Amino acid sequence: AQSVAQPEDQVNVAEGNPLTVKCTYSVSGNPYLFWYVQYPNRGLQFLLKYITGDNLVKGSYGFEAEFNKSQTSFHLKKPSALVSDSALYFCAVRDGTGFQKLVFGTGTRLLVSP
Amino acid sequence: KAGVTQTPRYLIKTRGQQVTLSCSPISGHRSVSWYQQTPGQGLQFLFEYFSETQRNKGNFPGRFSGRQFSNSRSEMNVSTLELGDSALYLCASSLGTSGDSETQYFGPGTRLLVL
Numbered sequence: 001a002q003s004v005a006q007p008e009d010q011v012n013v014a015e016g017n018p019l020t021v022k023c024t025y026s027v028s029g030n031p032y033l034f035w036y037v038q039y040p041n042r043g044l045q046f047l048l049k050y051i052t053g054d055n056l057v058k059g060s061y062g063f064e065a066e067f068n069k070s071q072t073s074f075h076l077k078k079p080s081a082l083v084s085d086s087a088l089y090f091c092a093v094r095d096g097t098g099f100q101k102l103v104f105g106t107g108t109r110l111l112v113s114p
Numbered sequence: 115k116a117g118v119t120q121t122p123r124y125l126i127k128t129r130g131q132q133v134t135l136s137c138s139p140i141s142g143h144r145s146v147s148w149y150q151q152t153p154g155q156g157l158q159f160l161f162e163y164f165s166e167t168q169r170n171k172g173n174f175p176g177r178f179s180g181r182q183f184s185n186s187r188s189e190m191n192v193s194t195l196e197l198g199d200s201a202l203y204l205c206a207s208s209l210g211t212s213g214d215s216e217t218q219y220f221g222p223g224t225r226l227l228v229l
Binding site: 032034036041042043044045046049051090094095096097098099100101102103104105106107 | 157164170204214220221222225
């Protein structure tokens with residue numbers, strides 16, 4: 001069965017600094033990896049996904065993520081954080097064996113201070 | 115294109131009652147998935163419907179049920195509500211035909227409070 005781990009409950013970063021939100025995964029087949037963001041009292045917004053191809057995936061709002069097969073990781077990154085990036089971030093994975101359910105990590109709260 | 119819509123947005127019920135939540139997917143999307151989000155358990159998958167058939171199911175008791183209509187709209191029902199059912203219920207839609215690479219798009223959720 002597939003699983004996702006987000007080892008940090010919270011990440012604090014100053015505005016203008018780079019940010020990283022960590023995610024590791026476990027699947028038996030090929031991984032399909034996703035990042036979503038959730039603002040207070042809102043649903044989840046899709047940021048980016050890795051299916052195949054380049055290990056560096058670029059997404060919405062300047063976010064990118066790096067797929068590392070050997071370390072089974074898919075960390076979310078942004079070169080320069082904004083206060084408005086403060087939100088709850090979820091990593092998710094599907095085991096690419098055919099119409100599998102999407103499994104989410106526990107979420108990481110990102111706080112960007114001015 | 116309009117996004118995923120969920121109604122109602124907020125709901126207060128008492129223990130023992132039942133509740134029905136509704137989800138309208140993005141036009142053209144045939145798959146609808148439901149998730150329960152709580153502070154303690156995080157995001158947990160309830161079930162997925164595609165073309166009016168349940169295609170995947172999570173580990174929830176039989177009190178949680180769903181259905182999908184021919185226009186892809188979906189409803190989920192929770193019977194005999196318990197305090198622990200208080201949660202944000204999220205619906206997500208996708209095309210449903212491209213396999214595991216598909217992106218799911220989420221609605222704003224229905225916040226259910228059980229008293």
